[in-house]
Amino acid sequence: MKNLESKFDEIYKTNYPKVIRLCLGYVNGDSMLAKELAQDVFIKVWENLHTFRKESSLSTWIYRITVNTCLSSFKKGKMGYMTNELINLENKIDLEEEQENNELQISQLYCCINKLNKDNKSIILLELEGLPQKEIAEVMGFTHEVIRVRIHRIKNELTKCVTK
Known part of the structure; x- marks a missing residue:
């Protein structure tokens, strides 16, 4: 024991x-x-x-x-309970302050990540954690190629969301 x-x-x-x-x-x-x-x-x-x-x-x-x-x-x-709080938080964030304040940028990123579907959210959080894409594929049960393509698409989606 x-x-x-x-x-x-x-x-x-x-x-x-x-x-x-x-x-x-x-x-x-x-x-x-x-x-x-x-x-x-x-x-x-x-x-x-x-x-x-x-x-x-x-x-x-x-x-x-x-x-x-x-x-x-x-x-x-x-x-x-987080959903309404996230929507309200996102509506209150001023884009100019966001560029000046790193904490607000991180908050905005999390708001955008929370808009992703559950698989994409899991994939991008594991990617941000620094896991190799092959290991992410293993965790998620997808092929490495599927993960590679999804990460590219998710990053594009998040970039559009954060720069709105």
């Missing part, structure tokens, strides 16, 4: 920063909600660590759990 606990501690320390950043992307920077989601992710990792089949890297498996946890939270309505 101690060996499993120390293994989990190492997994947690190594992967928590990646998981929390990905969760923050799903909840538009709401740190409390992101921490709650990250906690759910690591509970699932702990409960299912014995089932990890090593068909992919451990971090890929944890990313998949994170994506699924965030998406299922949307379905359960945990993050439903």
